[in-house]
Amino acid sequence: MATTTRDQFIATAQHLFADKGFYGVSIAAIGAEMGLTKQALLHHFGSKEKLYGEVLQRISRELMASTQEIVESTPDPVGRLTELVLAQYRLLVSEPDAARLIMRELLDNEDRANVAANWYLQDYLETLVETALAVPALRRIGRARALAVVYQFLGAAHYFAVSRPTLTRMFGAATFREARDHYEGELGELIRRRLVPAAKPQ
């Protein structure tokens, strides 16, 4: 409970930036959300961009942590690849603000602070590709094509993690919840089927 004002700023900013994007949120609005003035924010972080950078860095660290752990504990490539994606999915779904922010970084294509998020994503993708190339069914596929395969897994995970508001509006809360409850299992199924050797040539 001993969250410092500084940490609260980061948390509040993460939520607002996820909601409206970097340009959509003013530092005054972030301050107001906490009952403070924007100068309190500037006192702690110096500038809006630096605050944004810290938000991104915190998210990156979180998302990177699980990867290393799985790599070390799961030697079998199929299991490792599956678990790498599913763990990432769980993280993104459990922190939708983080998921949306990363997605925005993917879109923004500006030089701003997105280096932080990209470092994480690059490391993560690199690991996925390497693992994919160790899967028997994918061994002779080549790096670029392996990237295509794992990117589909990641897309299926990340896209859903970002879609709750829209899907809820479209299909209602109950249907969304049911879909969400099945999503991880279905994602596992999708991956498993793709990693299995091709069926006999009909």
Add this chain to the structure above:
Amino acid sequence: MATTTRDQFIATAQHLFADKGFYGVSIAAIGAEMGLTKQALLHHFGSKEKLYGEVLQRISRELMASTQEIVESTPDPVGRLTELVLAQYRLLVSEPDAARLIMRELLDNEDRANVAANWYLQDYLETLVETALAVPALRRIGRARALAVVYQFLGAAHYFAVSRPTLTRMFGAATFREARDHYEGELGELIRRRLVPAAKPQ
């Protein structure tokens, strides 16, 4: 070539909005991009939001067009579902600005003008789900779970359509191009494997 100023405004705005988001682009900037003042823009559209709405509407119409056509021409559910996703993928990849804008709409969760994009997406998803439920391997799966399955396909497609800048920066233009060249084929493979009846219980 007889593009009116109005159409040019929509095209320019689409590109800039895709790049920086609604709040990241000023109407003055859109005008300047065309060598005009922002009042020229206001003359044609009345307000920034209305322009944004028109951009979204145009994209929605484009993306909706292919769907109906495929539904009518492809009776087999597996083929139809596959083609619905692949056609959407092709469209999104061939118009990355549109893809990025739709993705932003997915994130924004504001009431602004995103109704336009959501109408398209809802119709499209509804069609996907219906088709999925007609696939033998998915028949007894339930609506919500079918939504989960097709959403994975869409995620795999849309996510990649949005990622060129980032992937290029990370892996270089050559690797990206190679991955892109394989992506549609791999996406088809992913879908096919998921729609086939489950393998014999190991």
Add this chain to the structure above:
DNA sequence: CAATGTACTTACCAACTGGTAAGGAGTCAA
């Protein structure tokens, strides 16, 4: 030629943007 309409301009506005400067209130150590 006058009238009307379209496509644009300059001039202006209040509100807000991120950021600087300076100071107040509290704590803590010498």
Add this chain to the structure above:
DNA sequence: TTGACTCCTTACCAGTTGGTAAGTACATTG
């Protein structure tokens, strides 16, 4: 009790935001 430090404030700034008002330049039409 004095000085220094942290955390926050009010006051202020120049630049930008979306938008209004009013006019200019130019066709089209009567």
